[in-house]
Amino acid sequence: MSDFLSKQQNTKRKQTGSTGTFPRLHVRKTVSQKKRPPETISRIALLIRFLKPVTWIPVIWSFLCGAVASGAFGWNELFGWKFFLAILLTGPLASGTCQMLNDYFDRDLDEINEPYRPIPGGAISLKNATLLIAVWSVLSVITGYLIHPVIGLYVVIGIINAHLYSANPIKLKKRLWAGNIIVAVSYLVIPWVAGEIAYSSQISLQALMPSLIVAGLFTLSSTGTMTINDFKSVEGDRQNAIRTLPVVFGESKAALIAAILINTGQLLAAGYILMLGQSILALIVALLVIPQFLMQFSLVRAPKTMDVRYNAIAQNFLVAGMLVCAFAIKALRV
Template identity: 75%
Template sequence: MQKPVQPLAATLLIIRFLKPITWIPVMWSFLCGAVASGGFSWNDLTGQKFILGMLLTGPLATGTCQMLNDYFDRDLDKINEPGRPIPGGDISLKNATILIAVWSALSIIAGWLIHPVIGLYVIIGIINAHLYSANPIKLKKRLWAGNIIVALSYLIIPWMAGEIAYSSSISLSSLTPSLVVAGLFTLSSTGTMTINDFKSLEGDSRSAIRTLPVAFGETNAALIAAVLINTGQLLAALYLFSREQGLYAAIVILLIIPQFILQFPLVRSPKTMDVRYNALAQNFLVAGMLVSALAIQAARP
């Protein structure tokens, strides 16, 4: 039964339902795409377009996807995270459905206001969230597929949205450097998504959700995640070298080193080191993303 809540408590509950901690990587990807476009300057940080982009990639689109995930994973959350709003009885399924519908509409409108193509991207992202969480497809059950689709939604889609938002003209040739770099960092992001799966290992095992930790065991999954994380960044650095941007490439490689060091304790004890790894190592990965975006910007004519 849904618990009665006061207006302030209801607002805080909705914010918790939207999972603000998950907004940051998507907002960062949008920023990297904007920087890579060559049409963005740091003065634009206070511009209406950038603020709308942050609202879109943070509380609106990402918040919508998080609500969808909680809605469809409510039975799993009874095991993994019983304090979440739906399994905890704080939000009814009816109210959750209304919130998801309203947030989906607001997200599409905000995307369209920035650029019609971005409105289409938002629709794709919402579809991806359904594919990830909803039966009968539920890509989360299908080993690699779940992490890949989340990584696409967290990295390539917002990166390209940022690029399109600030590009003076859109063509395949102008978008190619961002597509390549964002794609390679998406490979790394697939690894970080695997690390997020350790916290729900018990519920996933009991519910036959075949994440990498369930399918291959904790140690092997951590090794696979580390290889993916490092490989994507190394390939991004090699791509920058191929574009004769050696300094940027060298910085990206240097940023991999602390991540590599932090992966040793992660592999030894994935379930106890996963949060610490993400809290520390992710900073170096996202710094590499921005360095790569600056490299693409520097090479613009």
């Protein structure tokens, strides 16, 4: 027995080395889950990150579609002061204000889903965030008023919608469909109608009706695209009882519902354009749904890995359909 034990000890010494300790293993260092210290970036870069420029594009595009639909917008207007103010408003000002509000009220969710956003990451204090939101809100309303007094009112409505979407106790993003619908209205209907009001010589419900119908139908599609955006934050939404479609129905079913909404809204818009007598433009809008439909098979199979890629590619066809519809409405006015 003693010989056996001594052999075992000798074997261990050979494995561990003369010091009796195990040799160091070359393993990959794990990343700590603790909050990363604030990055040393310029204040301008930090502000730009807070304003989320990527979110400005849909709002700017919707305003452009409304301007085209007015029948009074042409190449010359692209270089006018009114269009410059409109880009400033729909981009960094109004859209930026809504994004800052969303980050402010969603800081608890961002600690889970996006811990390196400016507020949860510690780069912007709540006091400074509040000051920025107040200044940006005032600038947004003033700029909207300069374009047209009614647009100044629309900006106020958009800021109220941002509060309703993110702020407790209402927090519409917790209420399944309501959150996505109010965001889609703010991103599409309000800027589209604002674009038409900015350039139209006649402002009445009857004159705005074609734009309201088309924008409303594309809002149905946008509600679907907003659902796809929810896939990136499923874990945080689930922990905080945020009732998004992916949380309530599961990711695959939510992707299927989103696809149906996206296609239905565009096809109904194509049908409405056909009723207006613009058959060729209606056909183009319908054909633009096909590439989106083909991509949706992959989206439904793997929504959490395909969400970003789908929106990056398929959204181009959707917004192209919006502009085609705007030209169809313009054809009625000229």
